[in-house]
Amino acid sequence: MSAVQELSMPVRCSFCRRSHDEVDKVVAGPGIFICDGCVALAAEIIAGAPATHGAVLPWEVEMPLEQVLATLGPVAAAGAQVEENLGVWVRKARSAGATWAQVGAALGMTRQSAWERFSGEE
Ligand SMILES: [Zn+2]
Known part of the structure; x- marks a missing residue:
């Protein structure tokens, strides 16, 4: 397995969960x-929505319990995707020569915490 393959992960839209091969383009964020x-869709919503000052936080909007429960899975999936992507970036940093102390400093944690979380070793 090449280094590129080792660093790759399945890319899914964090919003609709479609994979990169089910859509035309995917833009990566952090x-x-x-x-x-x-x-x-977001552009349509923004263009059609009245101007508001400040964000409307979805968890502060009244909604039926079924809708709240239906949201838990996608939120968990997005969190897992972010965690997996963080691991890819840490492996990339390590492959480029970063020490565990540097990785920890970049993440606001100790060298030991970074190693325990990302090294895959016990
Ligand atoms: Zn999408």
Whole structure:
């Protein structure tokens, strides 16, 4: 397995969960991804929505319990994707010569914590 393959991970839109081969384009952010379809939908919502000051936080909106429960899985999936992507970036940093102390400092944790979380060793 090449270094590129070792660093690769399945890319899914963090919003709709479609894989990169189910959409035309995917834009990467810090541990997250968004597909062209979700960008277009977001642009429609923004263009059609009245101007608001400040964010409308979805967990503060009244909704039926079923909708709240249906949201838990996608939120967990997005969190798992971010965690997996963080591991890819840590392996990339390590492959480029970063020490565990440097990785820990970049993540605001100790060298030991970074090693325990990302080394895959006991
Ligand atoms: Zn999407």
